[in-house]
Amino acid sequence: MPKLNPSLRTLKPEIRDLLVAPDFDSACNAISGYGARKVINLLISFYCHDDPLVRWRSIEATGRIVSWHADENMESARVIMRRFLWMLNDESGGIGWGVPEAMGEVLSSHKALCMEYNRLFLSYIQPACNFLEHPVLQRGLLWGISRLASTQSMLVIPVLPHIKPFLASEDPYHRAFAALIFGNTRSAQPDSPAVELPADIVDQLCRDNAEIDLYEERVIKRKTVADLCGKISGSLRNNL
Numbered sequence: 001m002p003k004l005n006p007s008l009r010t011l012k013p014e015i016r017d018l019l020v021a022p023d024f025d026s027a028c029n030a031i032s033g034y035g036a037r038k039v040i041n042l043l044i045s046f047y048c049h050d051d052p053l054v055r056w057r058s059i060e061a062t063g064r065i066v067s068w069h070a071d072e073n074m075e076s077a078r079v080i081m082r083r084f085l086w087m088l089n090d091e092s093g094g095i096g097w098g099v100p101e102a103m104g105e106v107l108s109s110h111k112a113l114c115m116e117y118n119r120l121f122l123s124y125i126q127p128a129c130n131f132l133e134h135p136v137l138q139r140g141l142l143w144g145i146s147r148l149a150s151t152q153s154m155l156v157i158p159v160l161p162h163i164k165p166f167l168a169s170e171d172p173y174h175r176a177f178a179a180l181i182f183g184n185t186r187s188a189q190p191d192s193p194a195v196e197l198p199a200d201i202v203d204q205l206c207r208d209n210a211e212i213d214l215y216e217e218r219v220i221k222r223k224t225v226a227d228l229c230g231k232i233s234g235s236l237r238n239n240l
Contacts, residue, residue, distance in 0.1 A: 015042050016049075019057040024218055028064045036069035040080055047098025056215035059098055063105025070110050081106070081117055088124065088132070100124065100137060104144020108151040118148065118155045125162045135171055142166060142177035149181050153188035156181065160194050167201055172210035176225045179205050183229075205229040 011034065018027040031039055043065070046058035070077035084103050087096040103121050107114040123129035124141050132141055145163070149156040166178035186195040208225035216223075 011039075012042055012045070015039060016046065016054060019046065019054050019061060020051075024057065024060075028061050031061055032065045032068055036065050036080070037076060039065065040083075044098070044102075047102070052213060052215075052220050055098065056101075056220070057218065059101045059105055060215075060218070062102040063109045066106045067110040067113070070113055074112065077110075077113060078116070081113060085117075085120060088130075088137075095134065096137065098140065100132070100141035100144040101147075102144075104141075104147040107144075108147040111152075114148070114152055114155070118152065121145075121148070122155070122159050125159050127162070135174075138166070139171065139173040139177065142174060142181065146177050146180040146184055149184035149188070153185045156185050157189065157192060157194045160185065164197075167197075167205065172208070172225050173212050175205065175208060175210070176212050176214075176223070176228050179225070179229050202229070 015031055015034075018031055021027040031043075040062065043058045043062045046054050049055045049058070066077055066080055069080070081103075084096075084099050084106075086092050087094055087099045100121075103117070107118055107121055120130075122145070124132045125145065132138055142163070145156060145159070160182070163178050163181050166174040167182075169175055169178070182195055182197060185192070189195065206226055206229045208229065210225050212223055212225065214221050214223045214228070
């Protein structure tokens, strides 16, 4: 990570405290007041923070602030999006922790950016395209796609065949987030045959007691895969 200049070094603990403040809406407004291009570097630095609440709130704050910034300066927001794409490129020399989640937040928050970048974002789940092979990055990508599916489900339907294998993954995060993608898509597109799942898969997911840590309602909650599927099983079962 580049060495922070004194002004950013001074600002970093202030941003960190704002991210965990009780009034998250006001905190995001305060953070955005420093300028999106300035604070985005700090928000990215928190994607690897030891405190998972700081990490996830920095991701959510990124979605809001980049979306607001795009309304004022679309080209500048594109620069941020291109940076995210670069961070997921092998040539960047890094791993890109937190970037798929942040991209999912941005695209679910801003329609114009979504229309420009959704194909690139979804290409990371497609084996013939820019497939992300790292299992932990795949967790973040699946979560990001579930966020996108909650607001732009039609865009996600074409990649559902690539999501389906993750329902049987050994990684419980893969199974949980893949199920959320199907559930979110089904809720928005109840008549689409693309989201059909066999009864045995749905039943297995609904009995899956493997635990994950989920960012929900701006806190970290311990959930089982079955807990998540309990919320969406109705929408999944509608196609049986």
